[in-house]
Amino acid sequence: xxxxxxxxxxxxxxxxxxxxxxxxxxxxxxxxxxxxxxxxxxxxxxxxxxxxxxxxxxxxxxxxxxxxxxxxxxxxxxxxxxxxxxxxxxxxxxxxxxxxxxxxxxxxxxxxxxxxxxxxxxxxxxxxxxxxxxxxxxxxxxxxxxxxxxxxxxxxxxxxxxxxxxxxxxxxxxxxxxxxxxxxxxxxxxxxxxxxxxxxxxxxxxxxxxxxxxxxxxxxxxxxxxxxxxxxxxxxxxxxxxxxxxxxxxxxxxxxxxxxxxxxxxxxxxxxxxxxxxxxxxxxxxxxxxxxxxxxxxxxxxxxxxxxxxxxxxxxxxxxxxxxxxxxxxxxxxxxxxxxxxxxxxxxxxxxxxxxxxxxxxxxxxxxxxxxxxxx
Numbered sequence: 001x002x003x004x005x006x007x008x009x010x011x012x013x014x015x016x017x018x019x020x021x022x023x024x025x026x027x028x029x030x031x032x033x034x035x036x037x038x039x040x041x042x043x044x045x046x047x048x049x050x051x052x053x054x055x056x057x058x059x060x061x062x063x064x065x066x067x068x069x070x071x072x073x074x075x076x077x078x079x080x081x082x083x084x085x086x087x088x089x090x091x092x093x094x095x096x097x098x099x100x101x102x103x104x105x106x107x108x109x110x111x112x113x114x115x116x117x118x119x120x121x122x123x124x125x126x127x128x129x130x131x132x133x134x135x136x137x138x139x140x141x142x143x144x145x146x147x148x149x150x151x152x153x154x155x156x157x158x159x160x161x162x163x164x165x166x167x168x169x170x171x172x173x174x175x176x177x178x179x180x181x182x183x184x185x186x187x188x189x190x191x192x193x194x195x196x197x198x199x200x201x202x203x204x205x206x207x208x209x210x211x212x213x214x215x216x217x218x219x220x221x222x223x224x225x226x227x228x229x230x231x232x233x234x235x236x237x238x239x240x241x242x243x244x245x246x247x248x249x250x251x252x253x254x255x256x257x258x259x260x261x262x263x264x265x266x267x268x269x270x271x272x273x274x275x276x277x278x279x280x281x282x283x284x285x286x287x288x289x290x291x292x293x294x295x296x297x298x299x300x301x302x303x304x305x306x307x308x309x310x311x312x313x314x315x316x317x318x319x320x321x322x323x324x325x326x327x328x329x330x331x332x333x334x335x336x337x338x339x340x341x342x343x344x345x346x347x348x349x350x351x352x353x354x355x356x357x358x359x360x361x362x363x364x365x366x367x368x369x370x371x372x373x374x375x376x
Contacts, residue, residue: 005130005134006109006111006118006120006130007118007130007131007132007133007134008134008136009029009031009038009079009081009111010081010111010113010118010133010134011113011133011134011135011136012027012029012040012081012136013025013027013029013045013081013083013113014148015136015140015145015148016029016040016043016045016272016273017045017148017152017155017273017275018146018148018149018155018271018273018275019148019149019150019151019152019154019155019275020148020149020150020151021045021081021083021084021113022083022084022151022152023083023084023085023086023087024047024048024049024084024090025045025046025047025048025083025152026045026046026048026080026081026082026083026087026090026091026094027043027044027045027046027079027080027081027083028043028044028045028046028062028066028078028079028080028081028094028098029042029043029078029079029081030042030043030066030075030077030078030079030106031075031076031077031078031079032075032076033076038076038077041075042066042075042306044062044065044066045275046058046059046062046094047152048090048094055093055097056097059093059094059097059098060097060098060100060101061101062097062098062101063097063098063099063100063101063102064101064102065101066078066098066101066102074102074103074105074106075102075103075106076106077106077107077108077109078098078102078106078107078108078109079108079109079110079111080094080095080098080108080109080110080111081110081111081112081113082094082110082111082112082113083112083113083114083115084114084115085114087112087113087114088110088112088119088121088127091110091111091112091121092110092121095108095110107122108122109121109122110122110127112127113133115133116132117129117131117132118130118131118132118133144237144238145271146271152275155275155279156275156278156279158245158249158279159245159248159249159264159276159279159280159283160249161248161249161250161251161256161283162249162250165250165251165252165253166206166209166246166249166250166251167205167206167207167209167210167213167250167251167252168206168210168252169210169213169214169252169254169255170210170211170213170214174211174214175214175218178211178214178215178218179218182330182331182334182335183219183221183223183224183327183330183331183334184223184327184328184330184331186215186218186219186224187215187219187223187224187227187228187327189215190212190215190216190224190227190228191227191228191231193208193211193212193215194212194228194231194232194240194243194244194247195240196208197209197212197243197247198239198240198242198243199239209247209250212247213247213251213252213255213258213259214255216228216255216258216259216262217254217255217258217259217289220289221330221333221334222289222292223326223327223330225258225261225262225289225290225292225293226262226292227318227327228244228262229261229262229265229266229293229314230314230315230317230318231318232244232262232266232269232270233265233266233269233270233310233311233314233315234269234311234314234315234318235270237270238267238270238271240266240270241263241266241267241269241270241271242267242270244259244262244263244266244267245263245267245276247259247263248260248263248280257284257285257288257289257290258288258289258290259290260280260283260284260288260290261284261290261292261293261294261297262290262293263276263280264276264277264279264280264281264297265277265293265296265297265300268300268307268310269307269308269310269311269314270307270311271307272306272307272308273307274300274301274307277297277300277301278301281297281298281301284297
């Protein structure tokens with residue numbers, strides 16, 4: 001989106017974050033000049049109530065990461081938007097904190113949106129009212145963005161698993177049938193089922209969901225999980241990512257952990273917000289089937305890479321894996337293991353090593369350091 005006036009910029013944070021801003025939310029947005037207008041080049045939402053004693057360090061590190069995220073060109077402007085009755089004081093504090101990490105030629109402009117009036121401040125000038133926040137909803141919806149949730153807490157609830165699964169667990173006999181197919185075939189079918197669900201092209205939704213969840217859970221070496229994730233991340237629309245979220249929150253417990261990582265990463269890339277990463281991270285078991293994706297999730301949540309850049313990276317990684325014949329190598333290793341399995345009475349140390357396939361932190365640029373912020 002291109003914006004030109006403070007009233008419009010002050011109205012953007014809910015659409016950037018995916019939820020309405022509360023009095024403890026401060027938004028930071030860097031802008032670049034595009035066709036004589038200002039366009040967001042990177043952004044972050046700071047939940048200041050969660051930073052505690054790390055507030056000052058987190059703010060300084062965030063300023064450095066915003067600078068890195070903009071590449072070699074310094075931001076044309078950096079906006080800090082505070083909300084609620086004390087949003088001006090929070091914005092002042094954040095403006096002071098991010099300044100050391102940003103280039104001196106990038107102006108930092110403070111905005112205070114209390115829901116009725118927008119105020120603006122830069123340099124040593126006092127706060128000056130500039131009118132009510134603009135209504136940008138029509139343009140945002142026209143761009144395909146979902147209507148923001150009522151609050152940060154309400155937004156996080158969208159990622160809480162349903163207490164009663166929305167579809168049944170696939171029976172063990174059918175799971176065994178899935179396991180008899182090579183990983184590349186299972187990965188292909190999983191993407192086909194996910195696509196059909198997202199298009200509404202299935203007659204029996206619960207049964208299709210059960211099969212898809214079982215497929216994602218069926219490969220302990222994670223090729224199916226990774227293939228589904230990279231396909232959803234690099235898709236041209238958020239439809240696959242949205243279907244993965246539904247599959248996750250409705251999943252039976254035995255399949256939920258395998259879906260968690262792909263669902264969060266796909267939503268991060270497609271909806272351009274780290275809120276799913278923050279919401280789902282505490283739900284992922286450190287030794288569970290999504291553990292291979294935890295390092296990259298943590299790096300992204302800490303602002304290592306903007307969502308759009310991550311999406312492009314995953315497109316490249318996915319293509320490179322196919323060009324390098326990783327699916328066939330996975331199948332060959334699986335076939336060797338299948339052939340050797342009846343000869344062994346337990347886990348064999350001679351089982352062939354699996355080729356690397358999972359994208360990891362090495363596919364991202366270096367991070368500027370940890371923070372409690374929600375980078376988008």
